[in-house]
Amino acid sequence: MVLVFAESKNGQFKKAAFEAVTYGKKTADALGVECHAIVIGNADNPAQLGQYGAAKVHHLNNSSLENFDSQTYTGCITGAAERMGATTIIVNHSASGKSLVGRLAVKMNAGSVAGVNHLPEMKDGAFTVKKNVFSGKAIAEYKITSPNRVLSLMGNTLKPEVTGSDAEVIVVDIPASDSNLEVISTDLQKGTVAPLPEAELVVSAGRGMKGPENWGIIEDLAEVLGATTACSRPVADTGWRPHHEHVGQTGVAIRPNLYIAAGISGAIQHLAGVNSSKCIVVINKDAEAPFFKAATYGVCADLFDVVPRLTEAIKKVKG
Ligand code: FAD
Numbered sequence: 001m002v003l004v005f006a007e008s009k010n011g012q013f014k015k016a017a018f019e020a021v022t023y024g025k026k027t028a029d030a031l032g033v034e035c036h037a038i039v040i041g042n043a044d045n046p047a048q049l050g051q052y053g054a055a056k057v058h059h060l061n062n063s064s065l066e067n068f069d070s071q072t073y074t075g076c077i078t079g080a081a082e083r084m085g086a087t088t089i090i091v092n093h094s095a096s097g098k099s100l101v102g103r104l105a106v107k108m109n110a111g112s113v114a115g116v117n118h119l120p121e122m123k124d125g126a127f128t129v130k131k132n133v134f135s136g137k138a139i140a141e142y143k144i145t146s147p148n149r150v151l152s153l154m155g156n157t158l159k160p161e162v163t164g165s166d167a168e169v170i171v172v173d174i175p176a177s178d179s180n181l182e183v184i185s186t187d188l189q190k191g192t193v194a195p196l197p198e199a200e201l202v203v204s205a206g207r208g209m210k211g212p213e214n215w216g217i218i219e220d221l222a223e224v225l226g227a228t229t230a231c232s233r234p235v236a237d238t239g240w241r242p243h244h245e246h247v248g249q250t251g252v253a254i255r256p257n258l259y260i261a262a263g264i265s266g267a268i269q270h271l272a273g274v275n276s277s278k279c280i281v282v283i284n285k286d287a288e289a290p291f292f293k294a295a296t297y298g299v300c301a302d303l304f305d306v307v308p309r310l311t312e313a314i315k316k317v318k319g
Contacts, residue, residue: 001028001033001034001035001036001084001085001086001087001088002024002025002027002028002031002033002034002035002036002086002088002089002090003024003035003036003037003038003077003080003081003084003086003088003089003090004020004021004023004024004035004036004037004038004054004089004090004091005020005037005038005040005073005077005089005090005091005092005097005100006020006021006037006038006039006043006046006049006054006057007020007091007092007094007096007097008039008041008042008043008044010042011042011043011044012043012044013043013048013049014092014094014198015160015198016092016094016153016155016197016198017049017092018049018052018160019092019153019155019156019157019158019159019160020090020091020092020153021035021037021049021052021053021054021160022052022053022158022159022160022161022163023090023119023153023157023158024037024053024054024090025052025053025054025163026053026119026158027088027090027119027120028053028088030119030120030121030122031088031122031127034055034056035053035054035055036054036055036056036057036058036084036086037049037054037056037057037058037167038057038058038059038060038076038077038080039057039058039059039060040060040061040065040073040076040077041060041061041065041066041067041068042061042066043059043061046059046169047166047167047168047169048166049167050164050165050166050167050168051162051163051164051165051166052160052161052162052163052164053161053163053164054167055167056167056168056169056170057167057168057169057170058080058084058169058170058172059169059170059171059172060076060080060172060174061171062173062174062175064179067181067183068096069179069180069181070096070099070100070103071103071179071180071181072179073096073100074100074103074104074107076174077089077091077100077104078104078107078108079174080172081108087147087148087149088127088148088149088150088151089104089108089110089148089149089150089151090150090151090152090153091104091150091151091152091153092152092153092155093114093115093116093152093153093154093155094155094197097152097153098114098152100152101114101150101151101152102114104150105150108148108150109146109148110144110146110148110149110150111142111144111145111146111148111149111150112144112149112150112151113129113131113142113144113151113152114131114151114152115131115132115152115154116129116130116131116151116152116153116154116157117130117131117132117153117154117157117276118130118131118139118157119158120151123143126143126144126145127143127144127149128141128142128143128144129141129142129144129151130142131154132154132272136271136272136275136276137268154253155197155198155253155254155255156197156254156255156256156276157255193222193226193227193228194228195228196228196230196244196245196247196252196254197252197253197254199227199228199254199256200256200257200258201225201226201227201228201256201257201258202227202228202229202230202247202254202256202258202259202260202277203218203221203222203225203227203228203229203230203260203262204218204229204230204231204232204245204247204259204260204261204262204264204274205218205229205231205232205235205261205262205263205264205303206231206232206234206235206261206262206263206264206265206270207232207234207235207263207264207265208262208263208264208265208284208285208303209235209240209262209263209303211240212239212240212241214304215240215241217303217304217307217308217311218262218307220308220311221260221307221310221311221314224311224314224315224318225258225314227258227260229241229245230245230246230247230252230254231245231246231247232246232247232248232264232267232270233246233248233250233251233269233270236251247270247273247274248269248270248271248272248273248274249268249269249270249272249273250269251273252273253272253273253274253276254273254274254276254277255276255277255278256277256278257277257278257279258277258278258279258281259274259277259279259280259281260281260283261274261280261281261282261283261284261291262283262284262303262306262307263283263284263303264282264284264291265284265286265289265290265291266282266284266289266290266291266292266293266294267290268290270291271290271291271294275294279296279297280294280295280296280297281295281296281297281298281299282294282295282297282298282299283299283301283303283306283307284298284299284300284303285300285301285302285303286300287300
């Protein structure tokens with residue numbers, strides 16, 4: 001059986017949870033087994049995971065599970081896997097998933113691949129998965145030969161697919177656990193646009209902006225599009241923008257439908273996190289900027305001229 005950990009926040013499932021269940025269902029089909037989902041903590045309507053392919057949803061909830069704690073959650077997931085005989089566990093390659101994948105693999109004595117971004121295949125009877133390596137320059141293929149497997153799934157690897165109806169929800173009462181962690185406070189990011197890992201539209205800018213005081217034109221463009229803002233790493237490192245906006249090899253990896261990059265050179269480390277975007281629009285005044293090679297559309301011009309005009313043009317089209 002395949003068991004998918006479906007992440008929720010403040011009772012709501014993330015889009016990534018639906019992706020993971022879709023991926024789990026396809027994996028289960030390849031293995032000829034059922035896909036179940038596990039939900040931990042507060043979640044509204046866990047039955048909806050059935051629409052994405054979960055045959056059953058196991059919901060574990062008590063006051064000690066309100067906040068994510070990788071140690072406690074690992075125990076919950078491996079306990080459930082043992083009870084139901086699941087041999088393949090799938091989590092998202094999110095901040096939480098990254099902290100679970102290694103722990104789960106150790107506890108399950110499982111072969112594990114973190115950050116897979118292709119559907120698994122059975123090759124010569126062996127479970128085979130692929131992931132991007134070397135900043136997306138190569139694809140590595142792994143055969144997992146152990147009976148147990150743990151995978152973390154890169155965001156936006158596939159689109160959530162509604163293939164069924166609501167699933168039966170099994171509420172599992174587990175005793176409150178003693179966590180070694182106490183959450184003292186949480187600062188939530190404000191705003192109505194999607195967080196970067198889930199954003200369909202992203203407007204990003206780099207050192208070509210010259211300074212943080214010029215970001216208004218990027219925010220205006222993002223606002224008119226309803227897009228999320230992002231930036232290159234040096235921009236976050238120098239404090240022009242917050243770190244959570246940094247995309248790339250060492251930042252957030254994204255796969256939006258539209259990625260607009262203004263004043264970003266397109267270094268390999270930046271491309272590693274954005275080159276799976278469906279449509280890439282590059283605005284750069286240097287015709288030799290490497291980003292143009294990865295661009296769907298390129299505008300070779302001064303961003304301070306192009307970006308406000310683009311915003312006005314979009315306003316006109318929308319208005
Ligand atoms: P620059 O390279 O300085 O490019 C600025 C661009 O703006 C230039 O192409 C210039 O032509 C253009 N420009 C200037 N003025 C204008 C104008 N008026 N109009 C239009 N265009 C203009 N970087 C990341 O982004 N993400 C990562 O995750 C990341 N990880 C890294 C990991 C490692 C181990 C290392 C060594 C580096 C990493 N980097 C990462 C840094 C990366 O190598 C580049 O240095 C960085 O991406 C460059 O940022 P930039 O394009 O904003 O700046």
